[in-house]
Amino acid sequence: MPDATMSDTTPGTPAEPTTAPGLSRRALLGIGGGVAAVAAAAGFGASRVAAQASAAAAASASPGTYAFTGARQAGVVTPAQDRLYLAAFDVTTDSRDELVALLRRWTTIAARLTQGLPAGPFGAASGPYDAPPDDTGEAADLPPAGLTLTFGFGRSLFVGTPAPDGTPGTDRFGLADRLPGGLVALPHFPADALDPARSDGDLVVQACADDPQVAVHAIRNLSRAAFGAATIRWTQLGYGRTSSTTTAQRTPRNLFGFKDGTANVKAEEPDALDEHVWVPASAADDDTADGVDSAWLTGGTYLVARRIRMLVETWDRTSLREQEALVGRNKGEGAPLSGGTEFTEPDFAATGRADAPLIATNSHVRLAHPDQNDGVRMLRRGYNFTDGNDSLGRLDAGLFFLAFVRDPRTHYVPMQNRLSGQDGLMEYLQHTGSGLFAVPPGVPDGALVLGPDGTPVDSDDGPFVGEALFA
């Protein structure tokens, strides 16, 4: 992929949603009336507006839209929306053609939904009234709400799932020799209590929006379009973002009550994104030595997903002093305990009484800091979750950790090994779910097939996300 095609996603110009005030999903639903010819008003395919993200971009119920097409997929450096719905899928067909057809359908639907259009038109050759509606309808009156849909591929798509006795899995789709080196089987970390029903998956779709109903609607309609080819393996609803991805966003708080993600890689740091987030061409060169062709992932990234339950009841009985010592920052401001304000760099050498370090050696901020991890950084994009309660009445709540990195082998596994073994916070954490996915580059601008009304329609030879993997 030539670098020149990436200009519209150059970091430093984070995307701001474009507004389409004249657009009504309902008018476009094609139910109870004809499809209105107002699709052009959706601004579909418009290039992203190069402007600082405004506070409005992060507001709930935003009418904004983000372009679906582009050199990169949206939903990575896009200003983190307030709400998440993420679904991992098992592919149930063994047919490569059916897998490709699914990705084509998903691409078209995603291109429509992210622009505030209904999922249809699809199928329903017999007409709209005696067929199921093209769209499930519950987002019909809602604005696009900044929806982004981001697609990724799990290791099992390439090499199947090993049996419990270690027997290798099956390469159902002829993709084993395209498995990128970074798409490893994550090791077992010390504090892992992983539930297989909340882990892994052949495919993943991350839906982020400022209205949860818009995000859930998107996953539901994609799931519906997968009928016969893939089924949902697990999903996760996240209600509060725990990271900022642009400098214009307020740093949010996690369920420990602390600001999270202060040192996140942000959209305004192009060099850091190239160094830590986007997969470089050299990665494919490295894979070539192993007989693997992974050039399809160049310019993409990896998504690490970890469902981290927080034992909030225990945490809530811990003194403020202990909480701050474990985190390494104060709770009110988020400043490092070595002094300053939220964005002051921690001084790990600073000492206090009895020459004890002001930022404890087992504190989270120290162990997770790039200085302690070979300079490694991540683009985090996590969400708070609350999934009911357990039989003891404790909330099943925590952080759904999402991070985009250029290579999990260098940018996640070593740090998580350190954290699992040494981080004082681990006493209050349980990793209950895990997934790792390769996130291919975006569908190029102008590639989509448009119907007579100017909106994207499915086509037997249309473009699709991850197309280079199947080339």
Added chain:
Amino acid sequence: MPDATMSDTTPGTPAEPTTAPGLSRRALLGIGGGVAAVAAAAGFGASRVAAQASAAAAASASPGTYAFTGARQAGVVTPAQDRLYLAAFDVTTDSRDELVALLRRWTTIAARLTQGLPAGPFGAASGPYDAPPDDTGEAADLPPAGLTLTFGFGRSLFVGTPAPDGTPGTDRFGLADRLPGGLVALPHFPADALDPARSDGDLVVQACADDPQVAVHAIRNLSRAAFGAATIRWTQLGYGRTSSTTTAQRTPRNLFGFKDGTANVKAEEPDALDEHVWVPASAADDDTADGVDSAWLTGGTYLVARRIRMLVETWDRTSLREQEALVGRNKGEGAPLSGGTEFTEPDFAATGRADAPLIATNSHVRLAHPDQNDGVRMLRRGYNFTDGNDSLGRLDAGLFFLAFVRDPRTHYVPMQNRLSGQDGLMEYLQHTGSGLFAVPPGVPDGALVLGPDGTPVDSDDGPFVGEALFA
């Protein structure tokens, strides 16, 4: 309770949130600094603004606040907020005094949280730094977001829980002779598949807000304050409101994609509220004949909660014609199939081809209509939910039905019996959780005990929600 005290909640003047732009929870957290003396800016105790609810009142991330005190509890006729977190609790103490102390703590915390204040100050006699923080902190930087907290009492609080063999439960708190007649054990309805772990409870707290993190934070802090006295039995997160409670609100859609709650009782209908929602003094008179003193509930209401799973995958494969026939309205506009627009009254006598009724005899709109139910109406306040997926990859999603009624025996049970037996929609529904709670009147204006900084503080003799029950 004299009618005169109810003037500030007179229907027809739905409350609009007051804004407190100068308020910062963080400044009030009392962590990392002193408690700022800006509490007066919160407008605490201000009477509700008598004005039409504006669209802004329903917007997410609203900075608005609703008064906690008043003749009625907030969260019933309050313009339905966008998000819900509801928790049912089991009381774990057998001490009536400890139960009362819990309700006192909850009242103070609720009075604080709904005004954008942190839950504290509480306990922590040893000072803030070597004790757990008074507030868990994750809402520190968020606006009040229109938070309301509404409290109710389950039947088991009065008479305990019967054993499976029918042995009556225990009256732990000396409340059996205060059990209001309407707080019945709901019958088993034909389509019930109730999970005991999602049903019943001694106490309930309904948290509604325009930001889910604010709602979850409130329940978490109330749950924390219940330590040793009550534990969470079940919770439900709702992400999209499915009802309007004022005429100014847009009618939302449920997960069948249809507009829901078009014929809801609304705040602007004082006569209908008196007839269908608020418990009249005559109900206590009726109970007197049974030797029960239920006057404490006069002016309150009952909350019916039903977790209704929708089999959306099956629904999504149904033709638009069939969907509309089952609902009795069209999908796009929400108009009855007898013609007109959304708010046109259905004409159940209208017939079409072959003299078949335009609105089918087994349609939901017909069976649920007041004309078919002795004129009975409800104030519905439900939410869409999505709680992951089942092992077949189907979404565990649906409608968390909430309705406020003056008497479940007349205003819920007969209609649900009809619907369960005849409604064509039932094929696509499963009731998986159920709760019924008596919702007492509000804490009177001016009754709260205020600390030196002008904010509510806990007191051994302070007022509390439901106080008349224990008098």
